[in-house]
Amino acid sequence: MADGRSFSEILDGADGRVQEPHDALPALDLTAALAELAKIDLRTSDLAQVLQRIAELAQKTLAGAEEVSVSLVGGNGAAVSPAFTGPMAINADELQYTEHAGPCLEAARTGQPVLVDDLATERRWPGYVPRALEAGVGSSLSIPLPVQDAVTGALNIYASRAGAFDEETLEAARAFAGYAAVAVANSQLYETTAALARQMEEAMASRAVIEQAKGLIMGQRRCSADEAFELLVRASSRSNRKLRDIAAELIDSIQRQR
Numbered sequence: 001m002a003d004g005r006s007f008s009e010i011l012d013g014a015d016g017r018v019q020e021p022h023d024a025l026p027a028l029d030l031t032a033a034l035a036e037l038a039k040i041d042l043r044t045s046d047l048a049q050v051l052q053r054i055a056e057l058a059q060k061t062l063a064g065a066e067e068v069s070v071s072l073v074g075g076n077g078a079a080v081s082p083a084f085t086g087p088m089a090i091n092a093d094e095l096q097y098t099e100h101a102g103p104c105l106e107a108a109r110t111g112q113p114v115l116v117d118d119l120a121t122e123r124r125w126p127g128y129v130p131r132a133l134e135a136g137v138g139s140s141l142s143i144p145l146p147v148q149d150a151v152t153g154a155l156n157i158y159a160s161r162a163g164a165f166d167e168e169t170l171e172a173a174r175a176f177a178g179y180a181a182v183a184v185a186n187s188q189l190y191e192t193t194a195a196l197a198r199q200m201e202e203a204m205a206s207r208a209v210i211e212q213a214k215g216l217i218m219g220q221r222r223c224s225a226d227e228a229f230e231l232l233v234r235a236s237s238r239s240n241r242k243l244r245d246i247a248a249e250l251i252d253s254i255q256r257q258r
Contacts, residue, residue, distance in 0.1 A: 064164035
């Protein structure tokens with residue numbers, strides 16, 4: 001719901017709420033993280049909440065992880081990130097969806113882990129790499145995450161520095177993703193394929209709202225699409241609110257000014 005704030009106040013995070021920084025998050029060992037996964041109450045948590053909890057636990061557990069996201073890719077190739085822990089992760093994911101190529105999409109498609117040790121020297125995905133570098137990504141690790149027959153997924157782990165992930169982290173991420181896949185599978189006992197399809201449709205609708213907001217920002221600020229999206233994710237991070245809600249509020253603010 002709109003609160004009467006102006007276009008600039010929304011983007012500048014005038015409400016003063018600040019998201020907890022990465023280094024303030026308490027660390028968990030792998031055993032504790034797996035125990036936390038087992039504690040998820042599937043009677044009161046839908047799939048989106050389960051995926052968000054998976055992303056948060058991965059961020060706290062895996063060495064080198066600064067931000068984490070979960071990608072879902074439908075049978076028609078449409079991709080969304082229903083869960084993420086910060087702006088770098090969602091920005092990197094969205095860049096891959098725009099380019100239709102990148103490590104998270106490759107992991108979801110092939111079912112194999114994809115490690116990017118140093119993005120600055122990476123030669124795969126030429127459309128994605130330079131823009132991801134500008135977004136602050138130094139290295140990443142994407143682990144396949146089975147969801148349903150019609151939907152594939154990936155757990156995406158991002159760091160701002162190169163060489164953040166070693167073989168030990170890779171093995172820990174594999175183990176974590178394996179247990180996370182069980183939590184996802186159990187969640188599906190409470191959710192039908194139709195419900196998952198509906199969630200993906202809602203996520204795609206959210207992307208449409210975000211795209212509209214980006215267009216308005218580009219017109220107001222005379223900036224590029226990438227710069228407009230970065231303004232949105234920064235506002236989302238500062239206010240600790242969903243990206244779609246920030247975009248919808250911004251659209252409403254501009255419409256009320258007309």
